[in-house]
Each structure stands twice: as C-alpha cells, then as structure tokens.
Amino acid sequence: MDHWRCFxxxxxxxxxxxxxxxxxxxxxxxxxxKAGSINKEVLESIRAKIKEKVEVGAxxxxxxxxxxxxxxxxxxxxxxxxxxxSREGIEFGAGDGEPVHMxxxxxGPVDAPEEHLALMRWIASISRNPDFRNFAKVCKNQKEILExxxxxxGA
Numbered sequence: 156m157d158h159w160r161c162f163x164x165x166x167x168x169x170x171x172x173x174x175x176x177x178x179x180x181x182x183x184x185x186x187x188x189k190a191g192s193i194n195k196e197v198l199e200s201i202r203a204k205i206k207e208k209v210e211v212g213a214x215x216x217x218x219x220x221x222x223x224x225x226x227x228x229x230x231x232x233x234x235x236x237x238x239x240x241s242r243e244g245i246e247f248g249a250g251d252g253e254p255v256h257m258x259x260x261x262x263g264p265v266d267a268p269e270e271h272l273a274l275m276r277w278i279a280s281i282s283r284n285p286d287f288r289n290f291a292k293v294c295k296n297q298k299e300i301l302e303x304x305x306x307x308x309g310a
Contacts, residue, residue: 165190167297168239180205183237183260197230216249221282225261234263281307
C-alpha cells in the first residue's frame with residue numbers, strides 16, 4: 156500500500172502554532188475534525204484517549220524530533236493520520252531530549268490491527284530516515300510536505 160496516499164492538504168498542518176504538548180494535540184485533532192471523516196462523538200473519544208496518554212507522559216515521542224501519538228477507538232471505519240510540523244519544536248519528553256518538530260497523529264479502528272500496524276511501520280520507517288527529517292523541517296507548505304511523503308515512498 157502507498158501510505159503516502161493517506162495524506163492530503165486536509166490532514167497536513169504545515170505550521171503548528173502551539174508550544175506545548177496538549178496544545179499540539181488539540182491543533183492536530185482540529186485538523187482531523189475539519190477533514191470531516193470522523194463524527195463528533197468518535198472525535199471526543201479520540202480526544203479523551205489522547206488526553207489520557209498525555210497526562211501519563213505517553214506522548215509517542217520516538218526521538219529525532221518525531222512524535223507518533225496513536226489510539227484505536229470504536230466507531231472508526233479505517234485508520235486516519237494527521238501530520239503536523241512545528242517550526243519551533245515542542246518539549247514532548249522524548250528519551251533523547253530533543254524537541255518534537257514532526258507529529259504524526261494516528262487513529263484507527265479497534266478491529267483492524269493490521270492496517271494500523273502497517274501505517275505505524277511506514278511512519279517509523281520514514282521517521283528514522285535523516286533525509287526525511289531534515290527535508291520535512293524546511294518544507295514551507297502543505298504541497299511541499301505532500302511531495303516529500305511521495306518522494307520518500309519511492310513513488
């Protein structure tokens with residue numbers, strides 16, 4: 156599957172404004188809500204699970220300036236992902252101490268673990284690539300970010 160196809164202008168935020176974890180999560184959730192593919196009730200379930208994870212420090216910060224918060228909730232038909240880029244960086248409590256510049260918020264159905272895992276593997280793969288991280292940080296807009304995802308997928 157071409158996972159880069161999961162991204163469109165509706166689910167890419169090229170300039171995250173928040174400077175704290177909860178604010179960043181709220182902004183990425185707003186992008187998910189605006190895309191219109193998840194109803195309000197399910198969105199509130201996602202918001203509650205994300206807030207719960209943030210409160211216990213499970214922010215999905217995997218290092219190298221990347222965070223992948225992810226939840227599975229009932230009522231979602233397929234996995235959804237939002238990518239957000241923070242120019243300033245946000246302290247997420249990553250093990251390597253680096254601020255987070257790139258957030259992949261992943262939500263998925265509770266009964267489709269393979270789809271969710273495949274998307275998570277792809278994100279982990281491109282996130283480990285220093286070229287991806289370096290180029291993503293200098294992308295100026297959604298179009299450049301989308302082109303980068305496509306390029307990094309070899310498409």
